[in-house]
Amino acid sequence: MGKQRGRQERTPVVWMVVHGLIASAFGIAAGLAIDWFPEQASTQAESVDHLYDLLIWVSVPVFVTVMIIVLFSVQHFRMRPGEEQLDGPPIHGSTRLEIIWTALPAIILVALCSYAWVVLNDIEAAQPDEMRVNVTGQQFAWTFEYPQPGGKPVKSNQLYLAKSQPVRFFVKALDVIHDFWVPAFRMKVDAVPGLETKYRITPSRLGTYPVVCAELCGLGHSVMRSSAHVVTPAAFKAWLADRNAPAAGGAGGGTPDGKALFTDGNGTATACGSCHTLADAGTASSTGPDLDEALAGKDAAFIRDSIVKPDDEIASGFQDGIMPKNYGDTLSQDELDALVTYLGKVAGK
């Protein structure tokens, strides 16, 4: 009798272990094959993604173990016809089992936390020759400020970084809580009024990546976006020099092109056309007022005020506070003039 019982009990355990191993292997393979994250554009991204891979290795078998025991128990210990009135078997504790199921998760958690701490320590470590960038969040735009030794800081609402040049961001908010996040860099931090938060990254890949706000901050939260351009050190130097000498005009030198500023931001500013309809520019978004209606017949002073002080007069049917209030800061005088001239010429025509 004793021998037979032993065999009966061992069979499901062997069955569970074999199926658990197969399911875990499939789960881990699928987990590692799926592209969970955007491109890795910083050295930090590589460490963070390794940590996630390790979590997949560990968490899939845990999930499979729990599910197999649950499913086995449902099948094996279910109530059969005629057992409705019966009590379940009296169960007493198993000290050995309790020690195992307390110690094992504790060991796994301590090991994972230790590895996560090592990763965090590594990605937050100070780097030689860090460049400082001040990041300011406000409803609903980002301003990036590059302090210049002995001169006025360069301001932009597009983020430009040089590849392999370590950066430290100093993040502030002017109004409510925002969150400065470049998913391709994997790091993010809240921008909190009255506080200065910081983090470091080292860009490792050329390209343009989205900058997003990751904290619900009001009606314009979803449009509080910008771009992070990782360029070569030489291109970064040229960009900085160009921004430093606004008299020389936009990227191409000479007078900035109002239409280019409007449609694609000309590499310097958030494009107006991503929120506004304007027939001449061929844009058709309705986040903000249709400028063919709102600016028709208006003079240059009105148009200029609409850009730098957007909340002074709100077109009917639109909320105040949606359009960023930082264009007076982030557009150069020439760029502003070019936009005003362009809009005065084409709006409503």
Ligand code: CUA
């Ligand atoms: Cu700023 Cu959401």
